[in-house]
Amino acid sequence: MRGCKLSCFFINLIRFFKNVYGRDDISKELENRLLILETQVQQLKEMVLSLASGREPAASREVDDQTQVYDAMRSLTVQRHATIQMVLDGATQAEMAERFQISEEAVKGRLYAIRKILGQELGVNVTNTSTAMKKFREVIDGMSDDKYLRVAGLPKDWHSSWTEEDREENPKLYKK
Numbered sequence: 333m334r335g336c337k338l339s340c341f342f343i344n345l346i347r348f349f350k351n352v353y354g355r356d357d358i359s360k361e362l363e364n365r366l367l368i369l370e371t372q373v374q375q376l377k378e379m380v381l382s383l384a385s386g387r388e389p390a391a392s393r394e395v396d397d398q399t400q401v402y403d404a405m406r407s408l409t410v411q412r413h414a415t416i417q418m419v420l421d422g423a424t425q426a427e428m429a430e431r432f433q434i435s436e437e438a439v440k441g442r443l444y445a446i447r448k449i450l451g452q453e454l455g456v457n458v459t460n461t462s463t464a465m466k467k468f469r470e471v472i473d474g475m476s477d478d479k480y481l482r483v484a485g486l487p488k489d490w491h492s493s494w495t496e497e498d499r500e501e502n503p504k505l506y507k508k
Contacts, residue, residue, distance in 0.1 A: 378457065379457065382457075397454060398467075398470060398471050398474070400453040400454050401450065401453070401454070401467045401468065401470070401471045402471050402483075403453050404449050404450045404452070404453035404454070405468065405471060405472075405483055405484070406483055407449055407453075408446065408449060408484075410484065410485035410486055410502075410504060410505060411432070411442065411504070411505055412442060412445065412446050412449075413483075413484035413485065413486050414432070414486060414490060414491070414505055415428060415432075415439070415442045415443065415446065416446065416465065416468050416472075417486070417488075417490055417491040418431065418491050419443070419461065419465050420465055420468070420469055420472075420491075421491050421492060423491070425439045425440065425443075428442075431494070432505065432506060433506050443461050446461075446464060447459065447460075447461060447464045450464050450467065450468075472488070475488075486502075
């Protein structure tokens with residue numbers, strides 16, 4: 333409950349800042365940083381609870397179930413699928429930020445959310461983006477183009493065939 337009150341306070345403070353000073357760019361950056369901070373606090377809470385219950389920290393357990401990875405993929409947004417494609421093709425966080433017209437902090441937030449969703453399906457704490465992407469790559473490579481399109485909402489080659497026209501064709505990918 334206290335966390336919600338604190339988050340609500342900061343969200344209202346950000347809105348106030350935007351309304352009074354008219355600086356939407358700064359308020360968006362503050363919102364992105366707040367999201368990252370909240371997710372880091374949640375991750376720390378989960379680790380403490382795991383240790384308190386006498387369980388081995390989830391980060392040290394092996395992750396390997398393709399069915400669970402597939403289930404995680406089904407629960408990702410189209411924006412997160414696009415982010416995965418870019419990471420798998422070697423894009424930097426700066427390149428992703430430019431493509432999606434968001435901050436690098438927001439890209440980090442997306443990557444954290446992707447790892448968290450995968451970890452929830454696998455029952456582990458996935459802290460390494462490379463580990464997560466390896467799991468996604470294994471599943472994606474085994475999927476037909478049609479199946480991937482149904483799951484992701486994007487063609488498998490979205491990133492490699494991207495053009496500026498995509499901003500008009502897929503505006504949901506570029507929400508700020």
